[in-house]
Amino acid sequence: MKYKVSVVVPVYRVEKFIRYCAETLMQQTLKEVEYIFVNDATPDHSMEILQEVLICYPERQDDIIIVTHEVNKGLPAxxxxxxxxxxxxYIFHCDSDDFVEPDMLEVLYTEAVRKEADIVWCDWFLSFEKNERYMKQPSFDTAHKALKAMLGGGMKYNVWNKLVRHKLYVDYKISFPAGYGMGEDMTMMLLFAYAKKVAYVPKAFYHYIKLNSNAMSNVYTDRHKEELKHNVNWISEKLISIEKDLSKEISFLKLEAKFPFLLMGDSQSFKLWKEWYPEANKYILQNQTISIRNRWLQWCAWKNLFGIVWVYSRLFKLAYRMLY
Incomplete structure (x- = not known):
C-alpha cells in the first residue's frame, strides 16, 4: 500500500466547520496519509474554504485528492x-463538521500494527458550544464480543472513532448503503463480523460536534424513518447470514433503533414505537449492555404505561438543555 492511512471526508453544507476540521487533519503527526475530500455537490462555500486551508500545507499537496459529485448523493454514497x-x-472516516486531535491517526495506526488488528477504536468527545463530554468506550478482546456490544447499545458503531483495515472492505465487498443515510454507520458492524483481531485505545481523539442542544427532541422526518428502518433491516439480514446465533442481539438493535421515539414525548412517536419491531419487545429486560433506566422506560412502553414515558421524556429534555 502506498499510504498507511486513507482519510475519507464527505463535504456538504459545512462552511462553518470545514476550516478547523481540515486544519486538524493536515496537522496529523502521521506523515504517510492520503486525504480524500468528496464534494457531494455542496451548495455553499465549503469547498472554497477547504481550498484556502489546503494551500497552507504544501507538504501535503501530493497526498490530497478532491472528488466532485455532480449531484448530491448523500453521506453513504x-x-x-x-x-x-x-x-x-487502513481507512479512517472523518465527518467534515467535526475535528480530531493531532496524534489520532499515528496512535491508532501504531496500535493496529502492534496488535495486527483489523479494527482499532478509541474514546471520543461529545462537543457542545460551551462544553464537551468525554465518551468512554468499552474494551473487548475479540471482534465478536465488540459486535454484540454494538448491537446491544453498549458500544458506539459510529464510523469516526475507528480505524479499519482496507482489505476488509475489499475482500468482503463491503460498502455503505447509498441512498439511506440514517443509521448508515451500522455498516461498521458488518466489518466487525468479518474482523479477526481488534484493539482498543483508551483515549479520546475525535470531537463529535453537536451544537443543536434540542436535537434529541427533534422528530425524524418520514424519510429519516424510512432510511433508518431500511438500514436496520439490511444490517440484520446481513449479520444473521454470517452468524446465526445473533438473533437475540439483533432484537436488541431493533429496540435501540426505536428507543429515541420514547424520548420525543408525543403520541405519534409513541405509536411508532409500538408499531416498530414488536417481536423484539420480549427481549427488553435481557439487554444488560444498556442502563436499567432505559430498560425500565422500554418496559413501561411495552406495558402501555405511556403516561410515565411522557413524564420522563419531559424531564429528559429539560435536563439535556440545562447540561448542554
Missing part, C-alpha cells in the same frame, strides 16, 4: 466514492 479510490492500508 460519498463515503463509497472515497473508498473506491483509497490507497491506504
Amino acid at each position: 460519498a463515503r463509497n466514492t472515497g473508498l473506491q479510490i483509497a490507497q491506504g492500508e
Whole structure:
C-alpha cells in the first residue's frame, strides 16, 4: 500500500466547520496519509474554504485528492466514492463538521500494527458550544464480543472513532448503503463480523460536534424513518447470514433503533414505537449492555404505561438543555 492511512471526508453544507476540521487533519503527526475530500455537490462555500486551508500545507499537496459529485448523493454514497479510490492500508472516516486531535491517526495506526488488528477504536468527545463530554468506550478482546456490544447499545458503531483495515472492505465487498443515510454507520458492524483481531485505545481523539442542544427532541422526518428502518433491516439480514446465533442481539438493535421515539414525548412517536419491531419487545429486560433506566422506560412502553414515558421524556429534555 502506498499510504498507511486513507482519510475519507464527505463535504456538504459545512462552511462553518470545514476550516478547523481540515486544519486538524493536515496537522496529523502521521506523515504517510492520503486525504480524500468528496464534494457531494455542496451548495455553499465549503469547498472554497477547504481550498484556502489546503494551500497552507504544501507538504501535503501530493497526498490530497478532491472528488466532485455532480449531484448530491448523500453521506453513504460519498463515503463509497472515497473508498473506491483509497490507497491506504487502513481507512479512517472523518465527518467534515467535526475535528480530531493531532496524534489520532499515528496512535491508532501504531496500535493496529502492534496488535495486527483489523479494527482499532478509541474514546471520543461529545462537543457542545460551551462544553464537551468525554465518551468512554468499552474494551473487548475479540471482534465478536465488540459486535454484540454494538448491537446491544453498549458500544458506539459510529464510523469516526475507528480505524479499519482496507482489505476488509475489499475482500468482503463491503460498502455503505447509498441512498439511506440514517443509521448508515451500522455498516461498521458488518466489518466487525468479518474482523479477526481488534484493539482498543483508551483515549479520546475525535470531537463529535453537536451544537443543536434540542436535537434529541427533534422528530425524524418520514424519510429519516424510512432510511433508518431500511438500514436496520439490511444490517440484520446481513449479520444473521454470517452468524446465526445473533438473533437475540439483533432484537436488541431493533429496540435501540426505536428507543429515541420514547424520548420525543408525543403520541405519534409513541405509536411508532409500538408499531416498530414488536417481536423484539420480549427481549427488553435481557439487554444488560444498556442502563436499567432505559430498560425500565422500554418496559413501561411495552406495558402501555405511556403516561410515565411522557413524564420522563419531559424531564429528559429539560435536563439535556440545562447540561448542554
